[in-house]
Amino acid sequence: MITTDDSHHLGKLADSNSYWDPINIDGEDPRELLDQLRLMVLIRCAEERIGEGFGKGVIRCPCHLVIGQEVPAVGLASRIQKGDKVFGAHRSHAHYLALGGDLRKLLAEVLGRDTGCSKGMGGSMHLIALEQGLYGTVPIVGATIPIAAGAALAAKLDKSDSVVVSFLGDGATEEGVFHETLNFASNFQLPVVFVIENNLFASHLHMSLRQPFDSTCRFAQAHGVSWQRVDGNDLVAMKRASSLAVCQARAGAGPQLIEAVTYRWRGHVGDREDQDVGVARKEGLESWKKRDPIQRLALALETSGRLDEGMLQDMRKKSQTVVAEAWEQARLDPFPAAEALLDRVYFK
């Protein structure tokens, strides 16, 4: 007989007909929430612009858009401090922007320009913003999980109090290295926080076709890693879980895992809503859209009198303007010179 418990099942969180209501913001600083709402709106506008550029063929590198799952990045980023480090994967535009990465450099990067955050050598899937703590995002699934643990090991050896965050998807939990790293981090009690953005899909395959249970928290439990599961479209829930995990890791309580349950609105790669790597989308995207993380926060702020429809419109307009300006500048930027090909292979 298989015995299971809560660490195995997402329950209602996996049901797109639930969690539509405005989120609960009781006890939260509304000004901070407004700033974070603004950031989420900016990320969405940037992603929409990138999606449009991709659709028109102006952007040629593969782009994995994060529209619909802005919360985990913004929530986590609000709870770390200077000296902490973050690693991401193929779907990391939000990680980059939430940490304060420069918008124009992101757009320049996806446009293949020399002024991009990776100098045009990386495109959408290889982002870096060292000053903001983003130490690298790469598209080999699972690759940055042990790297994050290693950065945490270095922090521990240095007796520094910095924490390392590893963002990964549900699909990445299927790679062996994820399991090795959880054991490793637990064994050495490393200050690392694994944030699993469980959007129920790894490219075209739903979780139910890939794993016997839909929650990845069971892996943390098996390795003695403290875990929390949150509605990944609820900014406040994500912030609270992040606070706890980051504080615990910083205090020497060992590795932490947060499973943020969310959903992507666009296909696995590219801008289409109706197509997922060549397969027509079956899921009820419409009902998932009712769990819109931006809308639910905005409504909560409206209810408490901190926001009105006009302000939200205004936020959107301002973000669109900021994005449009950065886009126009990035498009005028130069491509890398031919020498860049060989100049950057070894560190100078």
Added chain:
Amino acid sequence: MTNYGTAIRDGFVYLLANHPEVFTIGQGLWSPWYVGNSMTNLDKEFGKERVIDTPVSELACTGAALGAALAGKRPIVIHPRVDFALLAIDQIVNQAAKWCHMFGGQVSVPLTIRAIVNRGGEQGAQHSQSLYSWFAHIPGLRVILPATASDARDLLVASVLGRDPVLYIDDRWLYEQEEELAPIQILDLRREGPRQTSKGEDITLVGASYASLLCKKADQELRRNHGVTCDVFDLRVINPLNCETIVESVQRTGRLLVVDCDWSSCGLAAEVIAQVAECVEPAVLRCRPARVTLPDAPAPTSSALESAYYPKMTTVVERAMSLLKKV
């Protein structure tokens, strides 16, 4: 006319229809996106039990396929990019390739690992590698690089029906190559090797996979516009690599140019040149052997650099002309 991608699919259809012990497993098999047109609807035709899409677990899939091969199946593992196959390297290199030898030659390992070279399109360093020669370095692992539609089909069938582990690497840049296909020919991989695809006098051109296409086009261009004729070879099987026919050719032409869309250091082109150099008297050579390869850098993303990165037909023509001292 059948294109390369469809020809691969034809190979799968033949194998799945005629050999109940064949199954195929890997990422993206239920999506037309990962594997191009090379496996379209196979799951619908042969069932999801024999055409298995998997979790993101390259190492487990490859090892499981090896285990199934030891238990009497003929599995074909699919890695939609060579880069992803690297996560399975232990099962490919330490296990599958060694199994027969380390157990005294008593066990056959009918395992085919198909990895796809899928580069360009600004995908960058981790999604563009070919790494053929890495694998060709490993005794016990047959490495197959089909360059034409008929080879794509027939060498796949031969790989799967053989008795050794095979790494079969196809290239998405070849998928549109068309050919009038003869009925399937059941080949024995042990007897397959380089094939001469064109005859000439002045220089020997050697390639594999996409580089063979570059050689073919360069040959046409040289003949048509420069009055140069070439002996052209398509390597097809790069481990074990048998360069006898190429050596004979260089004895006549005195000139050797090897084209390889991979890195030069310790690479496939180097191996061909070394084998030839070991077999011909120095006086035979009318110029130093040469190779056209990728620059020694990871693949960039920016298309501004991508276009400089990959060799083209004209790169081959120019190099051949310089060896012939015609430029």
